[in-house]
Amino acid sequence: MTLTQLRYLVAIADAGLNITQAAERVFATQPGLSKQLRHLEDELGLQMFSRSGRSLEAVTPAGALVIERARKIIDEAESIRALAANMRHESTGELRIATTHTQARFVLPPAIAKLKHEFPDVNIHLMPGGDAELLELLHRDEIDMAIMSGTSSPPSGYIAVPVFDWERVIMMPNTHPLTDVGDDITLSQLADYPLVSYESATSPDSSLRKAFAAIELAPRIACTARDADLIKTYVRAGLGVGILAEMAILPEDRADLELRCIDNLLPTCTTWILVRQDRLLREYALAFISGLAPQIERKKLPRMLNPDEPDQFPAPFHWRDLHGSNCPNS
Amino acid sequence: MTLTQLRYLVAIADAGLNITQAAERVFATQPGLSKQLRHLEDELGLQMFSRSGRSLEAVTPAGALVIERARKIIDEAESIRALAANMRHESTGELRIATTHTQARFVLPPAIAKLKHEFPDVNIHLMPGGDAELLELLHRDEIDMAIMSGTSSPPSGYIAVPVFDWERVIMMPNTHPLTDVGDDITLSQLADYPLVSYESATSPDSSLRKAFAAIELAPRIACTARDADLIKTYVRAGLGVGILAEMAILPEDRADLELRCIDNLLPTCTTWILVRQDRLLREYALAFISGLAPQIERKKLPRMLNPDEPDQFPAPFHWRDLHGSNCPNS
DNA sequence: CGCGTTTACGTCGTTCGTAACGATA
DNA sequence: TATCGTTACGAACGACGTAAACGCG
Numbered sequence: 001m002t003l004t005q006l007r008y009l010v011a012i013a014d015a016g017l018n019i020t021q022a023a024e025r026v027f028a029t030q031p032g033l034s035k036q037l038r039h040l041e042d043e044l045g046l047q048m049f050s051r052s053g054r055s056l057e058a059v060t061p062a063g064a065l066v067i068e069r070a071r072k073i074i075d076e077a078e079s080i081r082a083l084a085a086n087m088r089h090e091s092t093g094e095l096r097i098a099t100t101h102t103q104a105r106f107v108l109p110p111a112i113a114k115l116k117h118e119f120p121d122v123n124i125h126l127m128p129g130g131d132a133e134l135l136e137l138l139h140r141d142e143i144d145m146a147i148m149s150g151t152s153s154p155p156s157g158y159i160a161v162p163v164f165d166w167e168r169v170i171m172m173p174n175t176h177p178l179t180d181v182g183d184d185i186t187l188s189q190l191a192d193y194p195l196v197s198y199e200s201a202t203s204p205d206s207s208l209r210k211a212f213a214a215i216e217l218a219p220r221i222a223c224t225a226r227d228a229d230l231i232k233t234y235v236r237a238g239l240g241v242g243i244l245a246e247m248a249i250l251p252e253d254r255a256d257l258e259l260r261c262i263d264n265l266l267p268t269c270t271t272w273i274l275v276r277q278d279r280l281l282r283e284y285a286l287a288f289i290s291g292l293a294p295q296i297e298r299k300k301l302p303r304m305l306n307p308d309e310p311d312q313f314p315a316p317f318h319w320r321d322l323h324g325s326n327c328p329n330s
Numbered sequence: 331m332t333l334t335q336l337r338y339l340v341a342i343a344d345a346g347l348n349i350t351q352a353a354e355r356v357f358a359t360q361p362g363l364s365k366q367l368r369h370l371e372d373e374l375g376l377q378m379f380s381r382s383g384r385s386l387e388a389v390t391p392a393g394a395l396v397i398e399r400a401r402k403i404i405d406e407a408e409s410i411r412a413l414a415a416n417m418r419h420e421s422t423g424e425l426r427i428a429t430t431h432t433q434a435r436f437v438l439p440p441a442i443a444k445l446k447h448e449f450p451d452v453n454i455h456l457m458p459g460g461d462a463e464l465l466e467l468l469h470r471d472e473i474d475m476a477i478m479s480g481t482s483s484p485p486s487g488y489i490a491v492p493v494f495d496w497e498r499v500i501m502m503p504n505t506h507p508l509t510d511v512g513d514d515i516t517l518s519q520l521a522d523y524p525l526v527s528y529e530s531a532t533s534p535d536s537s538l539r540k541a542f543a544a545i546e547l548a549p550r551i552a553c554t555a556r557d558a559d560l561i562k563t564y565v566r567a568g569l570g571v572g573i574l575a576e577m578a579i580l581p582e583d584r585a586d587l588e589l590r591c592i593d594n595l596l597p598t599c600t601t602w603i604l605v606r607q608d609r610l611l612r613e614y615a616l617a618f619i620s621g622l623a624p625q626i627e628r629k630k631l632p633r634m635l636n637p638d639e640p641d642q643f644p645a646p647f648h649w650r651d652l653h654g655s656n657c658p659n660s
Numbered sequence: 661c662g663c664g665t666t667t668a669c670g671t672c673g674t675t676c677g678t679a680a681c682g683a684t685a
Numbered sequence: 686t687a688t689c690g691t692t693a694c695g696a697a698c699g700a701c702g703t704a705a706a707c708g709c710g
Contacts, residue, residue, distance in 0.1 A: 001407055001410065002332060019689075028677090030691095069406045072402070350665085361667085365667095369699095384664075385664065
């Protein structure tokens, strides 16, 4: 059993049992992986994958157990490498962040700029995606951290660093009938108009749907997008009332769009940074986290990320307390 | 970085930074380990050990972190091998148990006989030792499990399976003055005579000493031994009153020795099986555990030993409830 | 001078890539 | 026929052990 064999094994598992594709991902040749897989299976005396003909069909129960442990091993090995790089005060490397559009476009830029300033030789890769995709990337270890939001508790199985709380606001053209209602708009009034919001609003357990369901109404979602800029475009086009994150509001939006805060209508969201357990982060990744979440002391961060001694994270700030309110009616 | 390098690294650490000795333990040559250590250090770009001249002096802080993770890795690798052997229903292997003399002599024999009957091809190694040595062996991964007892909670950092509860009894020659006192002997009466007990009684935080300290007396320990048979010998020789585990009483002891139960004088002891976390046990090791601790269902055992889902262990039986009482006065 | 580490060197095993082959949809 | 996995083979590398040299107590 070698580390290489285990790395190949999980690569094959992660590539959906396609050895050729797995070989590309680990920068090796397909026969190499085939042979190493066979060697591993010979040594352990059991098949990791069930075969039909020559191609891999499914992961065997035994294989699943082995893969699970193999992941831990390569995780720890990667941690050793990261640890060594940290000890050498190496300031080059990669930082792969998967996140939603709103975070990438409106929240992360200052933190990334700061990071680039402190660590100019770090390559930052931003990967946009929906929540499920982010978790999948994190699980497959293709990213260092995922940054995502939610109204309830964060997904388990990862370390979740609370970054900040935020509210949703509504947005409509100046000419929209709802502008005459005044400052305090209700959910039932909102239910009268088509809405434009994030893709996640289509999920039946989204906080938006649940809020409407609580008063026995259902929102009419005219269209959805992952992209806050697209939502604004459709709102401007008159497709409906936009519901989006307060971070997404730019000063110039106020020129032609009417904003309203609806803090009491929808639950507060929290943005988390998700990190794999037992994965040691590079120095610059820690710097990035504490740059994004200033309530967390930089030097306490390593201990907080250690799953063995679960130090509690401090309560996050509210976005508004740091960046001011975008709400004329609050 | 290879698994071999990591194995060599922890071997060197465990051998007290003596590469030659480490080489013997891993069945390799000393230059081989030297070179692999150097390669690892070169690749990681940092020294695992500080050198003075040509010999290793101490573990560097970075080295300690690496070794810690390396241990996890070889642990997981070992688990994969064990898992594979289990899946193949292989019934050969080694079971290395470190335990105290009392357990080995009076408690384990039936369980070991049963194990040998079920798995005739398993080699069982029993290693006697004091509590500290057992923990050290367990930490160094030279044994599969440690079986030891205590009155308070078990040592942390390991999985502790409670096996059974037991009491201490006192033992003296027929001619001893205390035999006239009657059934209810008190601590202050005991304090009048020299005692013979286990080595652990010399420790200032032993439950024996603490029990005496609670009534502001100190026991006079005439002599101590790890070995219950030795304690009996010295009691027979008239050196003092023996205090030992009720499991250590044999029927023939009643012929020339007087026994008394002192359940209310000293706290109840619990015997635990200690297992390393994240270490997968072989099938026969699980069979041994459930043979020793019948209150634990065999099929629930794997889940209970998984540190991720801490299933509670059932409360252990009392020794007496399974094996009858050795006490004339109870 | 003994103990322990390093260096040097030759051998052996293993890994890896290229290329050809085979099976499958 | 395109795709994917296996087999074959040769080259290169790396690991290992033996033997000798080096420092240190």
